[in-house]
Amino acid sequence: MSVLNTQIKPFKAMAYKGGKFIEITDADVKGKWAVFFFYPADFTFVCPTELGDMADHYAEFQKMGVEIYSVSTDTHFVHKAWHDSSETIRKIQFPMLGDPTWEISTNFDVLRPGQGLADRGTFIVDPQGIIQAMEITAEGIGRNAEELLRKVKAAQYVASHPGEVCPAKWTEGAATLKPSLDLVGKI
Template sequence: MSQIGKEVETFKAQAYNAKTDEFIEVTEEDFKGKWSIVCFYPADFSFVCPTELEDLQNQYATLKELGAEVYSVSTDTHFVHKAWHDHSDAISKIEYVMIGDPSQTITRNFDVLDEELGLAQRGTFIIDPDGVVQAAEINADGIGRDASTLVGKLKAAQYVRKNPGEVCPAKWEEGSETLAPGLDLVGKI
């Protein structure tokens, strides 16, 4: 079931704040008042996951400049996140919050739980300042994501929010033309 246009459901979880090296509590309220990127992944101490999370870290400064906070989520605990951060070259670079979801509440709320394995699927969500999902991507376990695509998607989501009545066409880049849907465009694109 699509999460687009849905408000993030209530949750409370423990997380590891990699930047401050401390454990914190995170709720759905933390996703409000700013843009948020939430990146689900199957498991700590695995294979594709560290490459994705390191790649996400490589985009973190740009996403922060655009007013977004980044959160990663797996069904591991916040303790495991810290241990992974302390022992992996790739994960030790991370500065964003790593949410533990051993109860699988958040993973279920976003409909990315592999019920058979009890692990999160590779899901990425862009959430607006109202706590509403504006973009979603879900990949099979063997397909790693490219975090650089989040920058363009976030810019497009922000543009559409600020400019009601306009939409961003395929491959839209900041500063390029948008479309104003209407009868005059039907069949002309």
């Protein structure tokens, strides 16, 4: 069953952020836009390239009022060790949530059965806690932070402009569509 257009479920997790361990709950997420960025495991291969890309674009997400939450089934202690030992991961300023109980991965339906690892799942969550977009990719397919930025901008635009939708490849400032009977068969 898809979690798209559903409310995020309650969770509580420890995270590593800015040299400290902090607790994050579902209540902390509400009231602002958020991206949950699941990945299989710390100290792996594709994962650090993705997280490094997100770290390089974090300021842009922050300017848009978006918090990034990276999540793996590792503990917050492992996140700290990875942060301390990897130049790429050291750039991360967003919370790195540990999910050793699989609660968050299960809530977002990305837990791999029998493996205890999360799939590569990306979820855009609006300020009401509703999942507006999701993408899940196979193990070897890395994601692109610039494309995610575009999708968040589209989600924010649609949320603030009722009755308008963003067509394929929409970028900020480009024309949108107003669905109507007059458009049927004319696009």
